Amino acid sequence: MTSPMLADLTWMEARDAAERGACAILPVGAFEQHGPHLPLLTDAIFATEAARAIAETLDAVVAPTLSYGCRSKALTGGGPHFPGGIGLEPAVFMQLVENVVRELLRQGFERILVLSCHWENRHFVYEGAYQARQPDTEGSARVMVIESCFGNTIRQETLDAIFGDEWPGLAREHAAIIETSVLLHLRPELVHMDRVVDDEQARFPWWDVIPPPPEFSTRSGVMWKATQASEETGRRLWADIVAAMTAAVDEELFGAAQSTGGGSGD
Ligand SMILES: [Zn+2]
Numbered sequence: 001m002t003s004p005m006l007a008d009l010t011w012m013e014a015r016d017a018a019e020r021g022a023c024a025i026l027p028v029g030a031f032e033q034h035g036p037h038l039p040l041l042t043d044a045i046f047a048t049e050a051a052r053a054i055a056e057t058l059d060a061v062v063a064p065t066l067s068y069g070c071r072s073k074a075l076t077g078g079g080p081h082f083p084g085g086i087g088l089e090p091a092v093f094m095q096l097v098e099n100v101v102r103e104l105l106r107q108g109f110e111r112i113l114v115l116s117c118h119w120e121n122r123h124f125v126y127e128g129a130y131q132a133r134q135p136d137t138e139g140s141a142r143v144m145v146i147e148s149c150f151g152n153t154i155r156q157e158t159l160d161a162i163f164g165d166e167w168p169g170l171a172r173e174h175a176a177i178i179e180t181s182v183l184l185h186l187r188p189e190l191v192h193m194d195r196v197v198d199d200e201q202a203r204f205p206w207w208d209v210i211p212p213p214p215e216f217s218t219r220s221g222v223m224w225k226a227t228q229a230s231e232e233t234g235r236r237l238w239a240d241i242v243a244a245m246t247a248a249v250d251e252e253l254f255g256a257a258q259s260t261g262g263g264s265g266d
Pocket of ligand 1: 179
C-alpha cells in the first residue's frame, strides 16, 4: 500500500495525487513543554497522527508537519520559560503556514486541510491559510482549517465518562488526562508514567497579563490530573477524534452528502 505521507512519495505520485483530487493535509503542532512525562513534540505528534488517520479513510496525502508553533502561554501551555520550548513569533508562524499552503495550491491541490493541535496557534493558523487562499482570487481550491484537535471532536458522553463533573475545560487540560492518555495510546514509548504528577494553577483568571505571574502556570508544567490518564482512555478519545475529523473533512471537502458510499445510515 502506498504511504499517505507526501515525504515518502515521488514527484510523479505527488502530481497524480493532486490531479485525482486528493486532499493535502498540513499538520501543524508546536514544540512546547508537556510536563515531566510527555515529550516537547507532543502537539506535532497529535497533528501528524490525526492526519495519517484521516488518510486511512479518505483520499489524502500528508505534507511534512510544521513542528514549530506559536509561543506557549502561561495559562494554557505553561509559558515560554520552560527549557526546551521553541515558539515562533506569530508573524513568522503565519508566513510559514501561508507559504506552505500556497505551495500546495501551486501544486494543484484543490482540497487542502490545515490541521493544528496547539492551542496558541488558533486564529494565526486560520489567518495564514486565509492569506494563501484569498477568497477574491481565482480558482475553485478550498482550504479547510481545523484549529483544535480536541475541541468539538470528543463526544460529550466520552467526556462525561472520563471526567464526570470534574471537567476543567480544554484550556486547563494541558499535559493532563487527554493529552497523556492519547499519547499513551499512540506512542506509549514516549510517555514516562513513572514521572507523572497532578498539578493545578493557583490562579486561572479570564484575563491575561504580561509578564505572566508565576501563579498563572505550574512548576511541573502539568495543569490538571495527569495521573488519571490511561491507554484505555486514550484509545477511546482517539476513536472519537479520528471519527469526528474524518467525517468533517468528508463532509466539507468531499461532499459526503453526494457520495455514493454505502454502509452508514442516518
Ligand atoms: Zn499539547
